[in-house]
Amino acid sequence: MxxxxxxxxxxxxxxxxxxxxxxxxxxxxxxxxxxxxxxxxxxxxxxxxxxxxxxxxxxxxxxxxxxxxxxxxxxxxxGGADLLPMLVRHSPDWLGEIFEVRRSVGALIAERAAMRATAGQRAELRTLLDAVREADSADAVQLADVEVHRALARATGNRVYALLTNTLFNAYLPVRKQLAGPFQDAEAAHARLEPVVDAVEVGDAPAARSAADAYLSATEEIMLDGLRTAGDAK
CATH class of the missing domain: 1.10.10.10 (Winged helix-like DNA-binding domain superfamily/Winged helix DNA-binding domain)
Structure with missing residues (x-):
């Protein structure tokens, strides 16, 4: 409580x-x-x-x-990106623009991670992915999913990607309860994210980029549909 x-x-x-x-x-x-x-x-x-x-x-x-x-x-x-959490609280309209950046940056991060990840980082990604499936609530699944993306950013070897990832998550995590749609089913969430980790694990950069784009597009659509439904219900 x-x-x-x-x-x-x-x-x-x-x-x-x-x-x-x-x-x-x-x-x-x-x-x-x-x-x-x-x-x-x-x-x-x-x-x-x-x-x-x-x-x-x-x-x-x-x-x-x-x-x-x-x-x-x-x-x-x-202003800088540190204003985003405040702007999202003020108006959900900002989420569409945040998701656009999330999609393009996330796909690039997955591509770079496939090219640069160390053996230890690949193993960490697999462990974090397993935690998505083992999470016992939508909130826990969502937070476990976030950690996979933070690890992908670290695996690029570029600290700016890691900071950008944190900035984007910080922008919408305060309203994450309204964006829980993709994380209601832990198995489904795991299945959506697994192709990204698989491609990074084998070092296939084009496949990692494509899988990340598919994952980010699918989850974005589910989250925005949930927001629209919640708005219609008011």
Whole structure:
């Protein structure tokens, strides 16, 4: 059983300001109203407002200039991939674009892994693949599946691929319960992923790329169908 989060007034204010910025109510490049005016408008103290601002500065949504004011950062132009988890929470529309990158990068990673994986890395992939079939819940299957992809990225020998893989997973793992469709059946999940590991294991780069593309396309379709169904049910 998960402990329920306890929101503070700073949490609530941060969330409201974040949603207003992402929804475009405060335009990129514009300055927010003076602190006193904002604090009065939200019914909070200026100290609370400053704490919320500090978090949003760290998140890359605001920038504060001493003596000038607090400006909305043009995150679409200047932001990095670390913003993706926040953007997905704001709007599921981002998932389609994330999945497009997941598909193209994932296929390339599988190809490179087939070319470069060591014997130890191939053995690790097989062990991690077995864990997918042995997982006892959809959530556990999904997390086991993730570890296979992290291992594929490591097997390329390119640390940037590993970081890109982590970034993509970090973007949608917070909403993974809504994307559990491909992982309801552990045997089926294992069967979809096995051709990728098989191709990497024998060093067949074209087959690994093709298998990864097929796997990523199939799971993407199932996940997006699940999201559409959930949206229609609301």
């Amino acid at each position: 998960e402990t329920l989060p306890r929101e503070t007034i700073v949490d609530v204010l941060e969330g409201r300001l974040r949603e207003e910025i992402l929804a475009g109510r405060h335009a990129a490049g514009s300055y927010l109203p003076p602190e006193r005016e904002l604090a009065d408008g939200y019914g909070v103290t200026r100290t609370t407002l400053k704490h919320a601002f500090g978090r949003l500065v760290q998140a890359g949504l605001l920038e504060t200039r001493h003596g000038v004011g607090t400006r909305v950062r043009d995150f679409a132009r200047l």
